[in-house]
Amino acid sequence: MTGDPGPRSRVPVLLVVIGLLLAVFAVVGYLGSRDDTAAPSAGTAAEPAARASALDTFIYGAQESLRRKSEDAPLWAQLGAAYVEQARITGDPSYYARSQGALERSLEITPEGNGEALIGLGQLANARHDFAAARAFGEQARTLRPYTAEVYGVLADAYTQLGDAEAATATVQSMLDLRPGLAAFTRASYDLELNGRRDDARMALERALAVASSLDDQAFCRYYLGELAWNGGAVDEASEQYEQGLQAAPQNVALLQGRAKVAYAQGRVDEAIAGFQAITTRSPLPQYLLEYGELLEAAGRPDEAASQYEVLAVQQQLYAAQGSTDDQVAALVAADHGDPGEALTLAQAEWDRRQSVFSADALSWALHVNGRDAEALTYAERAASLGWANPTYSFHRGMILAALGRRDDALAALNEALTLNPHFNPLQAPVARATIADLESNS
C-alpha cells in the first residue's frame, strides 16, 4: 500500500475537503439563522398601538424617528424617560430594561453634558427604588440643566424617600416656580401631606386635577385624592374619588385597589376579596399581595392568605436576586407574617440606606416584634416627627407604648389611629380596638 501512493492518496484529501465544506456550510447556516431571528423584530414595531394616548403617540413617533436617524441623543433620552412612564402606567416591567438601554444609548452618543439622559436615569432609578442613585443623577443633571423642571422632579422624589425633608420641600418649591404643572402639584401635595398639612395637600391635588389633560393623568390625581380622603377616614369621599378615577381609566389597578378596600370598609367582604383577587392576578405587586393576604386572614380564610404570603416570599426572592434596594415592604411583611429576626435585619438594612419616616416606621415595628420596645420607641417617634397623620404609624407607636406600659400615651396613639381611619387595616384595626379595651379595663 505504500507502493502505490499515487491514486490512493487523493481520496483522503477529497474527503477532508468534503468534510470541511460540510462544516463551514453548517456553521454559516447556523450563524445566518441567528441573524435572521433578530431581524424580524424591527418589522413588528411598525404596528401602532391599538389605543393611543399622548404617551403612546410620543413613543411611537420617537421609535420611528430613531429608526431612521439613530444618532439623536436627546430623543433617545426622552424615549428612555417615556418608557419609565409607560412602565408605571402599564405595570409592564419589561419597559424598565428598554428604558435603561435607550438611556445608555443616548449617553453613548453624547457622553458629556447629556442632561436629558441623566434626568432619565434619575427617573429610572427612582422607579426602581434606588433613591441614592437617583439623587446622584439628579444632582449631576441640576448643574447641567438648572432650569429644567424634570430635574427637580427627580430630586424631590429622591430627597423625600431618602428622608431629607427640608431639601425635598425646597426642591418641590423650585419645581413649582419653574413649571407649575401636574408633576409639580402632585409632588407638592405629597410633601404637604407628609408634613401634616392635609387640607393644603388636597388643594394642591385639586389644582393638579384641573390641569390634568390625559385620562391617565386624571386617574392618577383621582387616586391620590381618594387616598387622602381614605387616610382621613372619609370612606364615602374616597369611594367617590376612586369611582371617578375609574371612569377615566377603568383598568387602573391602583384605583381598583381603592374600590376593593372601600368595599371591605363598607362590609362587602366578598366583593373586596374578588376585587383583590383580580388585582393580584393582573399585577402581583408586593403591596397588593400583602393587602390581599391580610384581607383573607381577616375574613377567616387562613389557607388562602398563606398562599398569598408564599407568593410574596417568591417575589422577594426574585427581587433579592435582581439586586433590589428596597427592603421596606419586605421588613413589614416579615414582621407581621414571617420571621421577626429577618424583619429586623431587613429593616436595619433599609434604615442604614435611608433615614426617612418610612424606614423609621419599619425599623420601629421590626424592633417591637423582637421585643426591643425601648429602642423601637425612638424610631416610632422619629416616624411621627414630620407630623404625617398616618394611622398605621400611630398604631405601631401605640402598640410600642402599650408594651412599655405607658398606658395613657398608648391609648392616645391607638385612638388616633382609629380616629384617623377606623378601617386602616383589616387585621390591625381590630387589634387596636382590643388593646384599647384591654388598657381601659386595667385602669
Place this chain on the structure above:
Amino acid sequence: MIFLRRAGLLVLAMGILLFAPAGPTAPPPAQAHPLGNFTVNHYDGLSLFPDRIEVLAILDTAEIPTVQERAGTDTDGDGTISAAEGAAHAAAECAAMLGSTTVAVDGTPAPFTVRSAMVEYPVGEQSLRTTRVTCLLAAPADLSGRSTVEFTDGFKPDRIGWREISATGVGLRVDASDVPERSVSQELRAYPTDLLTDPLDQRSARIEVVPGGGAVAAAPLGGLPSTGVGWLDAVVEPLKRTFDGLVGSPQLTPLVGAAAIGLSILLGASHAALPGHGKTLIAAYLAGRAGSRRDAFVVGFTVTVTHTGGVLILGLAISALSAFAPEAILRWLGVASGLLIFAIGVGLLVSAVRRRAALALVDDRVPALAAVGHGHGHGHGHGHGHGHGLGGPERGERFGRGGLIGMGVASGLVPSPTALVVLVAAISLGRTWFGVGLVLAYGLGMAGVLTAVGLLLVIVRDRIAVSRLAEPGRVVLARIASMLPVATAVVVTVIGLALAVRGLAGSV
C-alpha cells in the same frame, strides 16, 4: 506517515458522523423571564386550510403567576404538580380558551374544539418554574373560495404580557393579512429585545384568503411538520428563504436558474448531512456488510430516485387536490420508512448471527480470512462478499443488494418538506419543469452526501482490515471485524424502530 494519514482519516470519519449532533445544540441557559416575572404571554399560530382553521395556541406564564396558579393546579395539595394534575391544568386552560378565542369566516362564527392540550414547566429564574401550555384548536370552515377570516384572542385579557398572532395558508393563498406569517418570538421562546420595539400586543387578526397554492412558497413550513429539532430547522431556514426568493423571482434568467439549481444541491446535501436521516445506518450497513464502493453509489442512486419520485407524486397531489393534508401522509411515510429499516435490520441480524455461528467452528482461520479480505478488499473495488464465503456467497450477495436498495428507499421515502414546498411553489408559478429539475438537484445533493459517507466508511474499514500490524493485533482486529455485522445489524434494527415510533408520535 501512513499511520498518521490513517489516524487522520478515522478522526475525520468520526467528525463527520458526530459533527451534526455536536453542532449548535447547546440549549439556551435558564434565565430571568425576558418579559418580567409576572407576565402571561400569548401566541396564536393560525393555519388556514381549505376546509378548516387550526390554531396553535401557546400560553407562557412567568414565575409569579405560576406560583399563584399552583394552589389551583396542585389539586391533591402535596406540593408538587403530578403529570395528571399538569394534564388536567392544560385541559382546563385550553377549554377556557374556547370561551374567548373566536374565529369568524365572512362574518359567520366557526366553533373551535380542543384537539390537544399539553403543559410543560420550564425552569426560569432562581430555579423557579414557569408554565407553558400548548393547545391545538380547530374549527371547520369553508375557505375554498375567496373568504375573510377574523380571529380574536380575548383570553385573560387583563394579564400583562406579550400577545402575538401569526397566520399562514396551507393549500390556499393569503391575499391580505394584518399579522405576519410566522412568529417573531419563535413561539414565545425568544422575545425580541429591540429598544425601539414595544412588547407586541396583537389581540385580533383579519386575513383574506383566495384559492390556490401560490402563497405556499412564502409559508414554507407553516403547515408541514417541523423536524422537531429546533436548531436543525434554524440551520436550513435562511437557505430555504433565499431559495424561495430565487424560485419566485419574476425573471427566470439563466443565472437565477443556475443559482437555484446550485442551492438545491447544497440544500439536499445539508438535509442528508443533518441527523434524523439514514446516513449513519447506511454507513454502518456498508461497513458491517463488507460493502464495496459500488454499493455506496447504489445507495446514492436509490435515494435520489426514491426521493425525487416521492416528492413529485406528493407535490403534484398537493397542487391538484386543495383539501389534501400532507402531514398525515408524511407521518405515515415516516412510519413506513422506519418499519422498512427495521425489517432490513432484522434480516441482517439473522444472517450475521448465522455467519458467526459458522465462523466459530473455524476460529483458527480468522487471521487468514483477514488476509483474504486484504487481497480482495481494495484495488479492484469488488470486495463484496468475497471474504465471508462461509455463510454462502450467493445468499449473502443477493440479500446484500436487496437490503442496500431497501435502505436507499427508506432514506428517500420521506420527502423533505423543503423540496416539497419548492416544487409546489414552482408549480403554482407555472414553472413545473423548473421545479422538477430543482427536486432532482435536491435529491442529487442528498445522494452525494450519503454516497460520500458510505465511501468513507468503506475505505476506513478496508484500511483497518489491510493494516500491516503485528500478528496479535491482526487477530484482535479481525475479531472486531467479525463482530461488526452483528453490531451494525442491531444498530439498524434499533434505528428503524425508533424512526417508526417517531413517525407514529407525529414528527418526521
